[in-house]
Amino acid sequence: MSRNACTAVYAFEGTAALAARPARRLTLVEGGLNRKGTAPAPRTGRLDALQLVFAILAGAAVVAAIVLASTLSDLAISSSRARALEDVATTTVTVSEGDSLWGIAAERPVEGVETADLVRWIADANALDGASLRPGQSLVVPARG
Known part of the structure; x- marks a missing residue:
């Protein structure tokens, strides 16, 4: 019978890996002297x-x-x-029934400006005090791009 070079024969059983081994222990060696020739103070872990x-x-x-x-x-x-x-270029619009400041501002976006900031700008530009809009009222608003 010829032996194939790829066949390996192991000289131990599968249970050999389960054999007890002596426990390995680490030993902490403290020591050394500081520049004054004395042992450093032990560290407590506190600042x-x-x-x-x-x-x-x-x-x-x-x-x-x-x-x-x-x-x-x-x-x-x-x-x-x-x-x-x-x-920003402006134009004047007439408020219609059901219009809101937010809706008017959303229809006329300005690049780089959020709608909430545009609402505040329209309110300031038209001296609005937070009261609701009235149909027929004229407002200065940004012109459409």
């Missing part, structure tokens, strides 16, 4: 006063940076909206 102050200041700096970034972002957005509405 000392200076580390605690630093952690609080770092946290406050992160919060302040987030608030500042948010504020600057809001200012930039409102500034760009104001510039977009500053140069």
Whole structure:
């Protein structure tokens, strides 16, 4: 009988992997001397006063940076909206029965300006105090693009 080179014969049973092995243990070796020639103080896992102050200041700096970034972002957005509405061409429309400020603003979108901001702009431009619109009333609104 010839042996095939791909045939492997193992010299142990399948249960050999289940045999008990001695437990491996790690040994922590503490030691070493600091620059003064004495052993360092053991670490407790707690922050000392200076580390605690630093952690609080770092946290406050992160919060302040987030608030500042948010504020600057809001200012930039409102500034760009104001510039977009500053140069917008206007026209006059007559209010019909069932018209609303929101509906009129939605029909005349301005690029870069949300409908809610456009409603406020129309209300300001026409000195509206929040009262409902009256049929026949004239309003200054953005011209359609």
